[in-house]
Amino acid sequence: MNIGEIARRAGVSRSTVSYALSGKRPVATSTRRRIQDVINELGYRPNATARALKEGRTRTIGLVIPPAGNRLTHMQLDFVASVVEAAARVDLDVLLSPSGGGHDRSFERLVSESRVDGVILMEIRLEDPRVGRLQAAGLPFVGIGHTAGDHQMSWIDVDYAGLVQHCVRHLADLGHRRVALVTRSRELISAGYGPARRASEGFEAAVAERGLDGVEVPCGDDARSGQECVVALLRSHPDLTAVTTINEAALPGIERALADSGIEVPYDFSVTGVAAKTWAEDFRPPLTAADVPALDMGEKAVSLLVERIAAPDTPPRHILLTPPISLRSSTAAAPTGRPSRVSRATR
Amino acid sequence: MNIGEIARRAGVSRSTVSYALSGKRPVATSTRRRIQDVINELGYRPNATARALKEGRTRTIGLVIPPAGNRLTHMQLDFVASVVEAAARVDLDVLLSPSGGGHDRSFERLVSESRVDGVILMEIRLEDPRVGRLQAAGLPFVGIGHTAGDHQMSWIDVDYAGLVQHCVRHLADLGHRRVALVTRSRELISAGYGPARRASEGFEAAVAERGLDGVEVPCGDDARSGQECVVALLRSHPDLTAVTTINEAALPGIERALADSGIEVPYDFSVTGVAAKTWAEDFRPPLTAADVPALDMGEKAVSLLVERIAAPDTPPRHILLTPPISLRSSTAAAPTGRPSRVSRATR
């Protein structure tokens, strides 16, 4: 079933069918109807591959996700979902490419075989070879996340430094003096993962600014790690009264560890951080947190990309989001005086 | 940059370049090296679109996922991740298509524009129009999940009926007489969602077989719903001593509701179900459950599809998985005699 077959049955030339479909040239109403009838009858749709070859564009974008081995976080999942959805709204298909672990056939296919009109790169590292690769290929792309140096690229990101700083200030305002940052996994950090690195910066800045005692601990992306991490933290820092985190997957574990130690949030201890809304609202008590608008971000990334595809020589654009901190119920004034938390926990 | 350019620079014909690349015809070593040098220098890779047009296949498969609106469950996410990974291993790209909510441009593009060589259909309904659509289009496909009638299609699924039956029998063996099934959302059920429907069947069968009192409640796919659901259940059925579930996302809420009521699992109450391993292990205490091998399933789905693409006229194959129930710590003998749970909870 192809355009020639339709043309034959409608008794017209292929070009007329093409024009009847695209409307790029007037077609007599009678002819058009005849063609449309045949098309409806046979359920014809033009072959996307042939069209792509002819038009020089695929109407497809690539979405580069972290390799499947490391299970995706909820936030990443929201990115994927919203990118796919937003792309579908403008009739773009999305080709998925798991990448990030070094040599990568799938990513290479994407950039060098003209399979896509542009690429959205998730989980960018501070130094990321894929950025150079895409630039060399001359393929339009945007990052969800951004590199260390300002490479000439469009991106959208969350201002982790600023947000963590806000969180710590909020805790300081409440009288907390010793606070911890529960960050992402050691591997991610040493791989140069931007959000972790930038969260550290914000944390250190705020701690210095307010003269607090700050302790920072890496933590795996799961409940168990969160739990272990907080248990260790409570043991090693008995005077800790607050924690802030950028590790949403650790939140259920953080909740557990505190509950197990007989610590009541927020009266004995405050918790805050930056996380997707669901996680914040699922925390007990509901978490005072900067809600990462992951769904918006995917959508905006698609807009940015569409823009770049349309006008590749336009200067790149950056969107740095600083969502406000939603005050929920997990932060309160630091507990005053002794009995310290330790005695309470063991009483 | 195309094959003609390479040919020109290497001083050979385009076909020679093509053959040098594919190895489908011998090429003199010297010529081959000359060609390879040019290719390396320019970083040439054949245009995938042109190749697809010529070869009549795209080396791409479509993955039809539920629409992004309903946030994907972890299990669904594992399917996606494993499908993408497995496809990448055999050098297939994956085109994502959100579908399921009625009229669907993205799905239609997939099936009727020859964008893909085959389709993996997630979240199949008992009556699913997309199955007929794919069959009419003559596009190879496999389901993760299966319809009610045995349409002529390949699929892989988990035996929810059998597994829930096992779970209930296990509870009955432990002396539980009044048990509940926490299933999926009311919407999913009325939309004809297979796993929910089949879980019901298994539940009813086991309850009848063992002469138990069974109660079945729908529940949204999130912690809060799980919590509300169990709270309501405890109130309406004071003599309930066990619950089984196929709603993994509700597990954290189930855990909370029980803890809040002062119920200790497994001494006062048993919990079991079918869930991805992570969820089961994250439950407190670790959940006795049938672990759904979501990662395997994605991989097997890809194999099935590759098979069907290669031999479309082969009779379809079905894989119904019945993973064993992993005995962890959330089930124990039913509490004996009074004081009943109610009095304990309020004591």
Place this chain on the structure above:
DNA sequence: TTGTAAGCGTTATCAA
């Protein structure tokens, strides 16, 4: 061992 040329299914230019 290599080259020529047809053809995959479109779109769009040029003629009529």
Place this chain on the structure above:
DNA sequence: TTGATAACGCTTACAA
């Protein structure tokens, strides 16, 4: 208002 035809970049039969 419509038709013939070239072209997109590739693979592969057929020739040499």
